Each structure stands twice: as structure tokens, then as C-alpha cells.
Amino acid sequence: MATEEELASVLDGVRAAVPALRHNGQESERRRWIVEENIQLLEKAGVFRAAVPRTYGGLDLDAAQQARVVSEVARGCPSTGWLTMVWLTSAWCVSLYPDRAQEEVFAGGSTRVSIVFAPTGTLRPVEGGYRLTGTWRFNSGVRGADWDLLAGVVEQPDGSHQELVALVPTGELTLDDDWQVSSGAGTGSVTVTADDLFVPAYRTVPLEEAMVSATGDRANTGATGRNYGLLGYILTNVAAALTGIAQGAYELFLERVPGRGITYTDWTDQREHPVTQQHLAVAANKIEAARALNERCLAVLQRGADAGEQPTDEEKAVIRGRTAYAGQLAKEAVESLYAASGGSVIRTEVDLQRFHRDIQGFSLHALVQLGANLEVQGRVLMGLEPGTYFL
Numbered sequence: 001m002a003t004e005e006e007l008a009s010v011l012d013g014v015r016a017a018v019p020a021l022r023h024n025g026q027e028s029e030r031r032r033w034i035v036e037e038n039i040q041l042l043e044k045a046g047v048f049r050a051a052v053p054r055t056y057g058g059l060d061l062d063a064a065q066q067a068r069v070v071s072e073v074a075r076g077c078p079s080t081g082w083l084t085m086v087w088l089t090s091a092w093c094v095s096l097y098p099d100r101a102q103e104e105v106f107a108g109g110s111t112r113v114s115i116v117f118a119p120t121g122t123l124r125p126v127e128g129g130y131r132l133t134g135t136w137r138f139n140s141g142v143r144g145a146d147w148d149l150l151a152g153v154v155e156q157p158d159g160s161h162q163e164l165v166a167l168v169p170t171g172e173l174t175l176d177d178d179w180q181v182s183s184g185a186g187t188g189s190v191t192v193t194a195d196d197l198f199v200p201a202y203r204t205v206p207l208e209e210a211m212v213s214a215t216g217d218r219a220n221t222g223a224t225g226r227n228y229g230l231l232g233y234i235l236t237n238v239a240a241a242l243t244g245i246a247q248g249a250y251e252l253f254l255e256r257v258p259g260r261g262i263t264y265t266d267w268t269d270q271r272e273h274p275v276t277q278q279h280l281a282v283a284a285n286k287i288e289a290a291r292a293l294n295e296r297c298l299a300v301l302q303r304g305a306d307a308g309e310q311p312t313d314e315e316k317a318v319i320r321g322r323t324a325y326a327g328q329l330a331k332e333a334v335e336s337l338y339a340a341s342g343g344s345v346i347r348t349e350v351d352l353q354r355f356h357r358d359i360q361g362f363s364l365h366a367l368v369q370l371g372a373n374l375e376v377q378g379r380v381l382m383g384l385e386p387g388t389y390f391l
Contacts, residue, residue: 223307
């Protein structure tokens, strides 16, 4: 577990990097991948050690501490914040693999791992492991990752099927240059392909076991304070990224508004206009509400992990709903600030327009779709079953 001084050091390093992250935003979007300086600044701050276990020289931040780091990065650059969320949560996922795999990935104490949950690959059993073949789209962070987690289906001898998540070095994958998008362009979320790639058995885990931190052949099982419910852990970090983007948009709005008049009116300083004041207050309150909702979810996850227990299905369903709603509040805050920013906000050199476009795109991710997640939460509030195993 990290000390308060270690956490403060990481956060201070990220805060110091925020001006550079914002300055690099337009160039990262043009390149369709974040500039190298962003990665180096986060490396220097210790960000990529955040989710690595202490055993391997990492900081071993807990889920709430990781969320704070993700949010601070996203405050500087939405795409870099999204990638940080992916790299940290995926690195934590590696802690669910056998010790031998953990030793390979965490050997340097700092690592970046990406992931695709969609099981669009196949694994063919061979001696010592599997042969992995498949194509995975929307592989956020793979261009800067050391390792990639890729879900696939294996057919068992009895004809049944099982989903496994294979851990592979990114250097063994083919990356397509196909990331042409209007939102989150800097994430470089390209398509990757594996062609009959050998994966040792110790570098695979069943998805069903990983979802509840029930994987074996590792020393870090039980009440370590880090065996979270996988989906809830990821969703709280997604909500942290979206809240950080909203906080960044709030700050950018405040930077632009002094001295700005309202065209075709007698208002010479937009700060004095009551409607602008109301827009700002509503945005500030939505951001705080989003943060508070997410913190409640993080507390549930941590209590379970400290006790060596998983959240109940009801708790997991509520986490799905609350994190999605936190993301919705963050998006609404950005929309309100953008709408109050005048016509000049659409210029590409104005950072606020990119924050607005990026949060729109990230909010469309299947994991944070508002309607689906609120339905799951609403079902358990009604006393019904969640209606999905994906909790």
C-alpha cells in the first residue's frame, strides 16, 4: 500500500504536467496518438507504477487513489486520461494472473497494459498453452503498451465453450492504422490482429474467474485489499476519467470568460451575466455530485476487498448504475459550459471544444451506456434479478 507521501508525489507530478498535457492536445489529436512527451511526463510522475503490486516495486495504490490519479490526468488531456485509465486498470488485471505471468509483466516496476474484453478471438489448445487467432477493435492504448489483454473463446473437448483472456506482448501483434475518429482521436484505439500466436497456459485466465478475482496460482489471493470486483473497479476508473474531463472543461471555461462580452447585447463582461453564473454553478455541482457518487462506489469495492469478499450482485448492479450516472453528470456539465462559450469555442485551437467532443465519444462506450446501466440498477431496486451476468 502506498504512503500518503507517495500518493502526493504522483499527484503533484501529474498536476505539474497538466499545462503540457493541454498544450499537446491539438497535436495528439492530429497524430491520432498522444505525443511522447505526455507518456514521459506520466512516467516521471510514477503514474505507471500506480497499479503494480508492491512486491514488484510498484506503488500498489488502492482503487480510490488510482481514480484520483486518473482524474487528474484527464483534467489535462481527455485522451491521455482515458489511456491512463486503461493502462492502470489493465495492469491491475494482470495481478489476477499466475505469479509467473506477474513476474514477467511487473519485472520493471512500471508497465503499461491495454485490454479488449470483446471475445473476438479463438484459442486452440496445444501442448503448454494455446494458439491465439483473432482481430480486436477499439484497442485503446495498445500503441504505447508493453502487453495486451485479449479475450477469446476456447472450445473444450466436450464441445462447450469458455472465454479466456490471453496476456500477450504487444510486439507480437499486428496493429492496423485505422483510427480515424472525431472523438478521442489521441487514444490511438486501433485494431489489432493475432495470427496463430502461441500463448503459454500461465498467461491465460478464465474471464468468469477474473470477474470475481477468483483466479488461482498466485500468492496475492484473499483479503489483500486489492482483489476487487473487476467490472466495478474498471467502471469507477472510467467515471473518474469522465469527471476529470469535466473538471478540466470547467477550468478552461473560467480561463476564457474574463473580459468576454456577449455579442449583440450590452453585456461587456460575461462573468456579470446571471445566466452564465447559473450555468457555472450547475456545472460545478454536477461535477461534485459525480465525484461523490463515484466515491461511494469506490468505498463499497474497498470494503469488500479489505474483507476478502466480493460485492453482492445487488451492490454490483448499483455500482453500474451510479458510475454511469456519474459519467452522465460529467458530460452534462461539459455540455453546459460549452454551450455558454460563444461561437469562437469551435475553433480547433480552443481546448474546450476538444474536451466537449471527447467526453461525448467516451460516453458512448458500451460499459457506460446510461440506459443499460440504469436498467440493471433499477431492476435490483425493484427486487428483481439484475438481468445480466456482466456485473
